[in-house]
Amino acid sequence: MRRSLAGRTWPNAVAVVLFAFFAFPVYWMVATSFKQDNDIISRTPVFLPLHGTVAHFTKALDADxxxxxxxxxxxxxxxxxxxxxxxxxxxxxxxxxxxxxxxxxxxxxxxxxxxxxxxxxxxxxxxxxxxxxxxxxxxxxxxxxxxxxxxxxxxxxxxxxxxxxxxxxxxxxxxxxxxxxxxxxxxxxxxxxxxxxxxxxxxxxxxxxxxxxxxxxxxxxxxxxxxxxxxxxxxxxxxxxxxxxxxxxxxxxxxxxxxxxxxxxxxxxxxxxxxx
Incomplete structure (x- = not known):
C-alpha cells in the first residue's frame, strides 16, 4: 500500500514542480504587464499587482x-x-x-x-x-x-x-x-x-x-x-x-x-x- 502511494505521489510531485517551473515565466510576464512602473523597477519583487493598470496595454496597442x-x-x-x-x-x-x-x-x-x-x-x-x-x-x-x-x-x-x-x-x-x-x-x-x-x-x-x-x-x-x-x-x-x-x-x-x-x-x- 505504501509503495503504491509512493508510486503515485512522486510522479505528481515532479509534474507540479515542472508545471511551476515552466508556468512561472508566463505568469510573471502577464503580471508585469499590469504593474505600475514603480512596482516593475522595485528591488522588492511584487508578485501580485494589487494596484494594477492597463496603461501598458494601451501604449502597446497605440504603437505606430x-x-x-x-x-x-x-x-x-x-x-x-x-x-x-x-x-x-x-x-x-x-x-x-x-x-x-x-x-x-x-x-x-x-x-x-x-x-x-x-x-x-x-x-x-x-x-x-x-x-x-x-x-x-x-x-x-x-x-x-x-x-x-x-x-x-x-x-x-x-x-x-x-x-x-x-x-x-x-x-x-x-x-x-x-x-x-x-x-x-x-x-x-x-x-x-x-x-x-x-x-x-x-x-x-x-x-x-x-x-x-x-x-x-x-x-x-x-x-x-x-x-x-x-x-x-x-x-x-x-x-x-x-x-x-x-x-x-x-x-x-x-x-x-x-x-x-x-x-x-x-x-x-x-x-x-x-x-x-
Whole structure:
C-alpha cells in the first residue's frame, strides 16, 4: 500500500514542480504587464499587482502601425501554413504509397532539411531576395516560412498516410472512385490529427519567426508583430511594462490556436512520429 502511494505521489510531485517551473515565466510576464512602473523597477519583487493598470496595454496597442503588423502577421502565417499543408499532402502521399527511384534518398533529404538551422542561411536568403528585387515584400516571407515548416509537415503526414490500410483505398477504387477521389473521401478524413499537429507547429514557427523579417523587411508597412516587440525603447532604457503587455498580446493567438487544437495535435505528434 505504501509503495503504491509512493508510486503515485512522486510522479505528481515532479509534474507540479515542472508545471511551476515552466508556468512561472508566463505568469510573471502577464503580471508585469499590469504593474505600475514603480512596482516593475522595485528591488522588492511584487508578485501580485494589487494596484494594477492597463496603461501598458494601451501604449502597446497605440504603437505606430500596430494593426498593419497584425494583418501582415496573420497573412504570412496562415498563407505559409496552408501552402505547406497542400504541398506536404501530395509529397507525403507519394512517399507513403508510391514506389519510385530515389524515394529513400528523398526521405533522408527531408529529415536533413528539418535539422537545418535556418538562422545560418539568413545571409544567403537575403542575397536571393535582394537579387530578385523582392525586399520589403510579404511573398518571400511566406515562401521561406512555408519551407521552414514543410519538412516536419511531410514527415508527420507520411506516418499517418502509411498507417491507413491500402485496402480502404483499393475498395473505394473498386467501387468506382478515382485515385484522387479515394484520397479525398477515404484517406483525407483520417488525417485530421496529423493536420492539426502540423498546423499548430507551422503556426507557432511562422508566428514567432524573427531573424528573416528583421533582415528582409526594413519598411514598417511590410513588417510583422515580432518586430513590434522591439519598439518600446526610451531614452532611459526599455519600457518593460509595455514590452510585457505587448508580449502577452503577442502570445494570445498562439494560445487560442493551441486551445482548439491541443487534443488532436498531441495525439497527432505521437502517432505520426512512430507510424509508417
Amino acid at each position: 502601425g500596430f494593426w498593419t503588423l497584425v494583418r501582415n502577421s496573420f497573412t504570412v502565417t496562415i498563407s505559409a501554413v496552408l501552402a505547406s499543408l497542400f504541398i506536404a499532402l501530395l509529397a507525403s502521399f507519394a512517399i507513403a504509397r508510391m514506389k519510385f527511384k530515389g524515394r529513400k534518398a528523398f526521405v533522408v533529404v527531408v529529415m536533413l532539411a528539418q535539422m537545418a538551422p535556418w538562422e545560418v542561411m539568413v545571409i544567403a536568403i537575403y542575397m536571393i531576395v535582394r537579387d530578385a528585387d523582392l525586399l520589403n515584400r510579404l511573398v518571400p516571407l511566406t515562401l521561406f516560412y512555408m519551407m521552414m515548416v514543410l519538412p516536419f509537415t511531410i514527415w508527420t503526414l507520411r506516418g499517418f498516410i502509411a498507417a491507413v490500410p491500402r485496402e480502404l483505398e483499393e475498395s473505394a477504387m473498386v467501387d468506382g472512385c478515382t485515385r484522387v477521389q479515394a484520397f479525398v473521401r477515404v484517406i483525407f478524413p483520417l488525417l485530421a490529427p496529423g493536420l492539426m499537429a502540423t498546423s499548430l507547429f507551422g503556426f507557432i514557427t511562422a508566428w514567432n519567426e524573427f531573424p528573416l523579417i528583421l533582415v528582409l523587411n526594413k519598411e514598417a508597412e511590410a513588417q510583422t508583430l515580432p518586430l513590434w516587440l522591439t519598439q518600446f525603447q526610451t531614452n532611459f532604457g526599455s519600457d518593460w511594462g509595455a514590452t510585457m503587455a505587448a508580449s502577452s498580446l503577442f502570445a494570445v493567438p498562439v494560445m487560442i490556436v493551441f486551445f482548439f487544437l491541443q487534443r488532436k495535435a498531441v495525439g497527432g505528434l505521437t502517432s505520426g512520429a512512430v507510424k509508417g
